[in-house]
Amino acid sequence: MPYYDDALPAHDQFHAKRVRDIALRLAGDCNGSVDRDVLAASAWLHDIGRPRERAGEIDDHDDWATAEAAQLLAAEGVKPDRIGRIKHCIQAHSIRTSSPEPRTLEAKLLFDADKLDAAGARGLVRLACIVGERSGRTGEKYAVIDDTSATDLGTSNSPDIELLRDWAQERLDTLYTQPGRRLGQTRREFMDEFFTHFAGEIGVSGEW
Helix, strand or coil, X not given: CHHHCCCCHHHCHHHXXXXXXXXXXXXXXXXXXXXXXXXXXHHHHCCCCHHHHHCCCCCCHHHHHHHHHHHHHHHCCXXXXXXXXXXXXXXXXXXXXXXXXXXXXXXXXXXXXXXXXXCHHHHHHHHHHHHHHHCXXXXXXXXCCCCHHHCCCCCCXXXXXXXXXXXXXXXXXXXXXXXXXXXXXXXXXXXXXXXXHHHHHHCCXXXX
């Protein structure tokens, strides 16, 4: 998908594919009826605006992606009701405080899948990529969150590893679906063990 050609690793086409795969996996464990086509399309399209937002060409990748996706889908003859459902999924996928709450099962599954890709072994690597992308951009010693109004986390005074821990914890605490929370628990347990080993290697006591 050309939208991801200029994407950095944390929000590239491979992230979109992982989110799609996780979302469909969660859908298979849901009791309710899930429109898998809506879910898959939303996963592929949810971050297409990230490169433009990073470059400063747009202010909000959610809003831009929602509008762009609607045009793409309409051109492909997708029915308006499905386009509306996909638009809601994209609008509600972000953890930003300005994002609407996901109302549909598909939107909740996309939200959970996106957050789960920031947890566990792959998730920690992905979060480290995000820290790397943001480090030094404001002259701070440690990585900071670009827009502190977009999340409950403020500017970090902690080493990057603490920021990874906080970001992962925050995302796992926001999951909506039962399948998402079950998978999140296994990834949380892995991260508990990882951070325990990490602290032991550098001689720091404490729990995360």
